Amino acid sequence: MTASPDRAQPFGERLRRAGEIAAEHGVDLLAITPGTDLRYLVGATGETHERLTCLLVPAAGHRAPPAIVVPKLEAPGLVGLGLADLGVETVTWNDGEDPYLLVSDLAGGPRRIAVADSMPAVHVFGLRDAFPDVAQVLAGPVLRELRMRKDPAEIDELRAAAAAIDRVHARMGEFLRVGRTEAAAGADIALALVEEGHTGAAFVIVASGPNGASPHHDVSDRVMQHGDMVVVDIGGPLPSGYYSDCTRTYVLGAEPDPEVRKAYEALQDAQEQAVRAVGPGVPAEQVDAAARTVLTEAGLGEHFIHRTGHGIGLDVHEQPYIVGGNDLALRPGMAFSVEPGVYLEGEWGARIEDIVVVTADGCERLNRQPRDLQVL
Template identity: 70%
Template sequence: MTDAVAIELLADRLRRAGEHAAEQGTDVLFLTPGTDLRYLTGFEGSSHERLTCLVVPAAGHRAPPALVVPSLEAPGLAGLPLEALGIDLVTWTDGEDPYLLVSDLAGGPTRVAVDDDMQARHVLGLRNAFPDVPQSLGGAVLRELRMRKDPAEVARLRAAGEAIDRVHARIGEWLKPGRTEAAVAADIAEAIVAEGHTEAAFIIVGSGPNGASPHHDVSDRVIEAGDVVVIDIGGPLPDGYNSDCTRTYAVGGEPGADVRETYSVLQEAQERAVAAVRPGVTAAAIDRAAREHIAAAGHGAHFIHRTGHGIGLDVHEEPYIVDGNDLVLEEGMAFSVEPGIYQAGRWGARIEDIVVVTADGAERLNRNSRDLVVV
């Protein structure tokens, strides 16, 4: 059951979603199960072939929000504070057309929006129910809320960061010459869950040349003494908020001078990017703070991805820290700062922390050393 404080927050989010929809000229917002629906109501279910859909009228419309669900799913919603949030529960049974039911509840809109991750079967079902009404993506509405974290969300992200830091602190127990990447990943996955995550959503163990592939995952490659290893791990806590942290390790002794010199460039780039985070600067400026330092050291061609991504109920969400994104940062925005240098066929390195924009700067949510760790 959602507690009273959370209900107050959910009610405020629902109200503001309607206001943002109105500001963007959207009459009704349709949300199927996923993180957008969880953000507004606390609903944690999955989307199936039977339609479950939250109907959110724009501010100024007289109809209340309504959650349309199959009758057989209704008993599982007993813990949701629908009445407290002013959401009508509307059920349908097999043989009825739920899209026409949604159409009746929407009340003749002239423009509707669907959540970004809605299944195509439901998008098309709603389109058939509103054949002459333009559809747009609801992410444009919800992003205005979700990328500005409230204090409760920041606290949850902070807890996630602390939990994944505790896993990184134990990497030396498992990362040893003679073991495969897959074996190391299995130990990490167990520790991630033991530290309070519901699952290990992703684990990258990129050893030697595999570390030069930013999204390598894991393989049966045997880790060798002298390898540089990129380990990028994370997942959700029970409240749905995610961790995501990358550290780079040297296995079996001190690395060579070229590795140390290149890594020092990367570490300084990450420091400069974090130091640049504050209200009023753009997302693109944070990317430039890291990228220009790496390029000046001759590694510009080896930094092959954006500097960061937002994080919350999704591991990747707005805002994206990338060249060309002129979004002005505001207090409460949370995102990764994770520059990398990748030398194809040889090795790679990445340093990733989650940061939250504060009133006058940034708070790192990952506190482990960002030095090249020798194990």
Template identity: 70%
Template structure:
């Protein structure tokens, strides 16, 4: 299956992938099913034990792009505009060695890069077929394309943000004392789909002490009056582009003064980090902007993860907003800004919005209140 990406846009992505490979000294890219292949061709199918592989020669090489596909799976590519994209479809049957077939189609490369998520059986199979050719990851090449979202991708991310905002706006329907995290999570999961997502990729309901675990899932813990609850939810729309948004709630009454004071620090940190986003600054500088207020308030050791991650066809992708990443932000880059403060055994809080770098600043894609909402 394919999504509705215009053929002209796919062709441009494929062309730029070849140019990026040439710029980075890579002769050929090998891309198996996953989000990279979806980005380049629109194909949404999964990988299986039989090799499916897109061969993308670097710009200037004589070999044309080719797609190697098991013959029994070729009908699944009927909707991919291969001819319009200039991609040769090459099929193989059981008993053939598809890795050698890929080798024959690659034009005698002296360097190659494999998709970051290619199954190991195929990585090693290609290595055996190119024993003298150095092998590297294709991620550094393809991320130069995927990090910079085009207007159509940004529109899809906006729609995903609006859909997950609608779920957060309904939280009072489900998040109530006496219910378990799992019960609340089941209602949220259904609502994520009802509000337009293809599925709920993740639902975190971290109540009380569970809120101090950033990647908590759900449990049978009963939510108690006075609990602070972290709700981190998201998933893909049918077009593949993801939402991801976190809000923190106080259930059953006003929280203690200490919680309010700490949360105010967190809210200031998130505001400062978003305000720091603009073209020309580094990813690390946004991370520092988030950590400043938290460290100044004495909570630095309780902010235990990076400030953000890129988002698009994957929930987590480049760029990563973390100390040491001196990548310069450019218009079209989309990522989360999600500082958190966590007290093990007691409570935690996190605020997360998806933002996009604009030509002169930043656009938030989530718009629900960032206050500590009392339900």
């Protein structure tokens, strides 16, 4: 557990707002184990283990102060977070003690606890044993109210992540060549992500020829061939923890067949219309519909087999989801992908993906690389 990289974040305001939203949801206490929710609230990174580390955030109006329960051997990792300045008490425990009873002692008699969505079951059941008469719900509905709307510092990080992944896409001529395997190209792309500012590659999809018809193909030993369409979907975190995610489609060595070119132009129009549909007050499903309508009118609707987008931030997939049936009204500060695709099984696939941020009068497109079908 270590402090976040150098970046000013309004952690005190986030804790305060988390308590207020918890109260609005009828939750008395938030119990947050290590993961991106904990990083968002107090800047602590790291993974959850069998030893319980848990941030306790009381709902507004409750007398119990915020506290973090942590194994004594891991407490040094919290030094530098400024928890005391945030009003968060650090409470340690030793092996052999029951940390769940310690949480119970600190909790102040809650009736309803919201646990982190990613909390391991071993800790969920440990807390249930310590609070046998207390209802447990998920903290996601509380925290997504905060995390969906990025503050200016977060948007700056997403801009930096988008610029970094754009620099990798600008180098695709180095990696995608006839005669190379997808795996070899993917390994070079993963190195390029680090060279361009990421801490690592969270995912590298190099899907050539018929493999492009599988949206989450990954890489394989398939040798890329003259005329192949190649879908490249890549992303990873910056040192701040904020993610990039961008997809472009390339063709190797030759112009595609006219029918493929026509389909790609429809896809490009679908992505453009979906981006233009983004704005404050617009239901998320309306952005999905904007892309889907274009492809359906082009006779390609059945080949668009996934949602149009997902939120992005400290997680590469988070709220809001841009999908049919989601009537959530978009609000300034929400950041998400716009990524329609066309997939013809056994033949080829294509996808175009940019990250956008909702503004007061529309949206800002963070990725700047060309969206045309590029011949390498």
